[in-house]
Amino acid sequence: RLGVLHVGQRIEEQADFEKIYKNAWADNANACAKQYAGTGALKTDYTRQRTQWGLIMDGWNSLIRYYKNNFSDGFRQDAIDLFLGNYSVDEVEPASPLHVKKDWKFLALPIIMVVAFSMCIICLLMAGDTWTETLAYVVFWGSASFGTFAIILYNGKDFVDAPKLVQKEK
Numbered sequence: 001r002l003g004v005l006h007v008g009q010r011i012e013e014q015a016d017f018e019k020i021y022k023n024a025w026a027d028n029a030n031a032c033a034k035q036y037a038g039t040g041a042l043k044t045d046y047t048r049q050r051t052q053w054g055l056i057m058d059g060w061n062s063l064i065r066y067y068k069n070n071f072s073d074g075f076r077q078d079a080i081d082l083f084l085g086n087y088s089v090d091e092v093e094p095a096s097p098l099h100v101k102k103d104w105k106f107l108a109l110p111i112i113m114v115v116a117f118s119m120c121i122i123c124l125l126m127a128g129d130t131w132t133e134t135l136a137y138v139v140f141w142g143s144a145s146f147g148t149f150a151i152i153l154y155n156g157k158d159f160v161d162a163p164k165l166v167q168k169e170k
Helices: 015-037 044-048 052-072 073-084 105-125 131-154
Strands: none
Touching: 015 044, 044 052, 052 073, 105 131
């Protein structure tokens, strides 16, 4: 009806059209997913042709989505709540609910954990003069990385970037 095909032609016989249509469909999925989730869509290579690289990219995008969803997307939900009218600004309230002072641990603990874990790996790869020296370094840096990881897990809710605006009552 749209004049894409001539009379008697079948869509299954149009390989070029199918390829263009599937690529446009996958590109649209990527654009929508980037707006909503911050990464490209997962499994778009199914639409095109499934590859090992597509599988690796799906895993990478899933990790990025997990990080963004838990640690850096609260502002996005706040913006959506403001835009949709789920939160109304109170002119009497002097302080902004969006400004929350962060403690030093939010920057220091992740850095300490990454440095300690890196040192543990380096000590494993570059063995010392004796095995006891290497073991001592690995145990020290391993316990330092495990300890900071445990502290981060214990204070996990403080590290999460939750939306700061409260839903208005209906």
